[in-house]
Amino acid sequence: MDSQLTIYITLVSLTGIFNLFLSVYVFLRRNEIPGSLSFILYTLALTIYSFGYAFELASDTIWEVKLWNLIEYIGMPLSVPLGLMIILNYLKIKISRAATVALFVVPLITWLMVATNDYHNLFYKVFTFQEGMNSHTLKIEAGEWYIVFSIYTFCCWLAAVSLLFSRWKQTRKSYRLQLFTLICGQLMPMITGLLYLLGVTPTGIDPVPMGMCFSSGLFIWAILSTKMLTVVPIAKETIFDSMGEGVLVLDPAKRLIDYNQSVGQMIPSLNPSMIGRTLDQVWTEVTGEPFPFYHLPDGSVEELSWLSNSKQFYQVRSSTLRHRNGEQAGSLLMLINVTELKRLQNELEHQAFYDGLTHIFNRTQFIQRSREMLAASRMEKHPFTVVLFDIDLFKRVNDHLGHETGDRVLVHVVNTCRKLLSKETLFARYGGEEFVLSLPYTSLQEGKVIADRLRIAMEDEPLLTDKGAIVVTASFGVAEASGRLDDTLDTLLRKADEALYTSKRSGRNRVSLYSSTLEYSHS
Incomplete structure (x- = not known):
């Protein structure tokens, strides 16, 4: 006993x-x-x-x-x-x-x-x-x-x-x-x-x-x-899992301690075995990269994206969790899927910056960007040239073959030019069947060479339609900035336009250069 x-x-x-x-x-x-x-x-x-x-x-x-x-x-x-x-x-x-x-x-x-x-x-x-x-x-x-x-x-x-x-x-x-x-x-x-x-x-x-x-x-x-009582589910109510927004719950050491079903759907590779690991460790495992924001202040909003089945965009909102005594208990990261909103935003930006038919810059963006480029060329004292061209007899295409064929001609011209232009070249639809190029670091004669190359490519590559092949030609006008302060973009475009109409009057399908003596050379 x-x-x-x-x-x-x-x-x-x-x-x-x-x-x-x-x-x-x-x-x-x-x-x-x-x-x-x-x-x-x-x-x-x-x-x-x-x-x-x-x-x-x-x-x-x-x-x-x-x-x-x-x-x-x-x-x-x-x-x-x-x-x-x-x-x-x-x-x-x-x-x-x-x-x-x-x-x-x-x-x-x-x-x-x-x-x-x-x-x-x-x-x-x-x-x-x-x-x-x-x-x-x-x-x-x-x-x-x-x-x-x-x-x-x-x-x-x-x-x-x-x-x-x-x-x-x-x-x-x-x-x-x-x-x-x-x-x-x-x-x-x-x-x-x-x-x-x-x-x-x-x-x-x-x-x-x-x-x-x-x-x-x-x-x-x-x-x-x-890790019971250290890794505890801060939010366990049913509403937590029924939220449309994804929620990640972190402790003060930035370790994952909970997440809701929405996050599980957003990031299918996320699983309960990752609970207790740091956010960087979890993010690296599910996306291949560490979490992009080292520190998110309370109430901050950031945007991130990752590739799942398709590229997804999320808005990340941070919120600090506190005990009753005011001490930090952890933080919430709320993930809101803004992929559709981003798509609409990109679409609106595209409409604001680009021509809807040809998908090159529109007139407004061309003028805004060209003014900046012209100002830079003055400061750095390098040449700046503008090429303006117009599709020959385009009205006949619309009148005889229809506007749908006319649209195809416009797209064909753009695609032909793009093959010969670098991605950095500022190329825009100036209006109707008229197009324009801004060429910094390019002299008048160099601009003429580029314009001739485009003219020949268009002539040599007809558009094939069910109504037959359409040979497309264009008339070009080339003008170089003089370097004077009073030589604005509007003045330069007007000079290029004068040269363009000289090409039209001279028989079309040619390049004309504007000179300060008001004499023109043709090719």
Whole structure:
């Protein structure tokens, strides 16, 4: 019996050590753990309870037993509401300050009842060593308040277990192990307490500390292996998964601790095994690149894109999560799919910058960009030339073959010219069947060479239609900026236009150069 008692005292002491370890561990990481105060107080209460009961079992006199029993009841009653508060905090169930205070009324009265039991016997009717038995075997008969406290204790345990079970379906599979751990942690002292009240356990032996020992071991395993209470689901409500926007939940160390179903659809390769890794690690694995924004201030909005089945664009909004005391609890990254909006925006920009038929720059963009290029050429003192050309007899094409064929001619001319022009060349539809080129770093004679090359290519490459081949020719006018401050883009275009009409009057399908002496050369 003595050896069995020694083993039991050792196990109860081990429970105290476990809980002391948990208390210190959580205290050192309190900034990372939501609701850390409740957990620290809970484990401290269990530590006092365990060591108090161990010393009570080792005592030889009734006076020592009562002293350690009184110390034991500092921790044991407090652990009951504190355990319930941990569950409420885990499930994000808020209760009022008055309700919180009310939870501790019965434990406080219980300790007072134990401390003054010799005067009223309301907690213990009998509390003494059994006659003829080992001095460590207590004879205890419960008083009225003992029954009240037992009912209160079981109600708290039952409430905690019920709340945890009620969230089982709403909890993501990746967090059900945490939930199961908490359920077992609440069930074990509840079951052992019930066995004790039913008299199933050996006389004078309270098995509840053993239940607490099991729960403590479970908590230690959960914390070290599943990061429970460090990696916790901050948002677990059903609405979290029903949101259209994707949400990533990060802890203060930028580790992923939760995400909703929308993000899972946006990033199919994201999976629960990535929870606990840093955002950079997760992003590198799912996209091949680290997260592009090292630091996102609270309320900031950024844009990112990645290639899934097609290129997708997302707006990223950052929001800081804080505890009630103002300390940072983590952050939310909300991902909003703006791919369609981006497409419409690009379409509007294209319409504003480009000609709808030929998809080269329109007149407005040509003028804006050419003015900047002309100003730069003046400052850097390099030549700047403009080439203006017009499709010959284009009206006849529209009148005899229809506007659809006319449109095809315009597109054909643009495609023919593009083959000979670099991507950097500013090429635009100036209006109707008229087109224009801006050529910085190009002299008048060099502009003539480019214009001739385009003219010959058009003539040599007819447009094939179901009505036959259409030979397309064009007349060109080339003008070079003089370098004077009064020589504006409008003046330069007017000169090119004069040269163009000289080509028209001279028989079309030719290039004319504008010179300052108002003499023209043709080819």
